[in-house]
Amino acid sequence: MFFIGENVGDKPFVGIAGGLKGGMFVLEKGMELENKEYLLQGWEMVRGNVDKIKNLSLDLLNYGKPSVDLNHQLCDPNQPVREVVRLMTSRAEDGGIDLEMELSPEVEAFRFDPEAIHRCLMDIVTNALDAFETDPRKEKRVWVRTVMPAGWGVEYQVIDNGCGMDEEIRKKIFQSFFSTKGTRGTGIGLMMTKKLIDQHNGVIEVASEAGKGTTFIIRLPA
Ligand SMILES: Nc1ncnc2c1ncn2[C@@H]1O[C@H](COP(=O)(O)OP(=O)(O)OP(=O)(O)O)[C@@H](O)[C@H]1O
Ligand SMILES: [Mg+2]
Known part of the structure; x- marks a missing residue:
């Protein structure tokens, strides 16, 4: 297995470009050695970084707009979770993190913007x-779940036992450009996530304890 950093540069675009380059390198090795494992790993790295560049570009385009154009479609709310977990599995494995999902069989298709919800879950995961x-x-554990609370279309839960946040940080996470990740973070992620969830008439909640972990909850109306 190759280990190539996700964020090799200072700025997010540089990090993504580095991730793409790393993916191409692993793909080339896979082709040279006719090694299927390298081919799969390289392909997942390219795929994940193309996804990130798409999200970041959309964020920058939408940033100044008071509201984002949503494209509602009849969709299975479990589907964005499957996609995000698939895209993030190799990154989790590289970090020695158990990324698990538990999908409620009870949730039913309803109308929402699947790209927007994919983007929100991608950011939170x-x-x-x-x-x-x-x-x-x-x-290290990250657990992504869907449940079916009465009166809602779906509830997403993203639970981690990572560093957590103190009250001071937790109060600021939805502000634009707030990031504790230095130049590696743009601080657009959660601000845009909140905007998209608000526009779905949904709710986003967070519970966190420094040193213990964090739980994000998103509920969308059917
Ligand atoms: N699960 C979490 N555990 C601990 N801190 C978190 C968690 N989620 C968010 N934060 C805090 O919230 C801040 C803002 O998150 P946000 O996603 O908006 O920006 P970012 O991750 O720093 O940068 P980016 O825009 O690239 O996503 C983070 O920098 C971090 O301090
Ligand atoms: Mg983020």
Whole structure:
């Protein structure tokens, strides 16, 4: 297995470009050695970084707009979770993190914007994986669940046992450009996530304890 950093540069675009280059390198090795494992790993790295560049570009385009154009479609709310977990599995494995999902069989299709929800979950899961960088612990776990609360279409839960946040940080996480990740974070992620969830008439909640972990909850109306 190749280990190539996700964020090799200072700025997010540089990090993504580095991730793409790393993916291409692993793909080339896979082709040279006719090694299927390298080919698969390289392909996942390219795929994940193309996804990130798409999200970041959309964020920058939408940033100044008071509201984002949503494209509602009849969709299975479990589907964005499957996609995000698939995209993030190799990154979690590289960090020694157990990334698990538990999908409710009870949820039913309803109308929402699947790209927007994918983007929100991608951001929250990425943050959860990042939460082990500053405070590595032995058992690293990120758990993504869907449940079906009465009166809602779906509830997403993203639970990590990473570094957590103190009250001071927790109060600021939805502000634009607030980041504790220095030049590696743009601080757009959660601000945009909140905007997208608000526009779905949903709710986003967070519970966190420094040193213990964080739980994000998103509820969308059917
Ligand atoms: N699961 C988490 N555990 C600990 N801290 C978190 C978690 N999720 C968010 N945070 C805190 O919230 C801040 C803001 O998150 P946000 O996603 O908006 O920006 P970012 O991750 O720093 O940068 P980016 O825009 O690249 O996502 C993070 O910098 C971090 O301090
Ligand atoms: Mg983030």
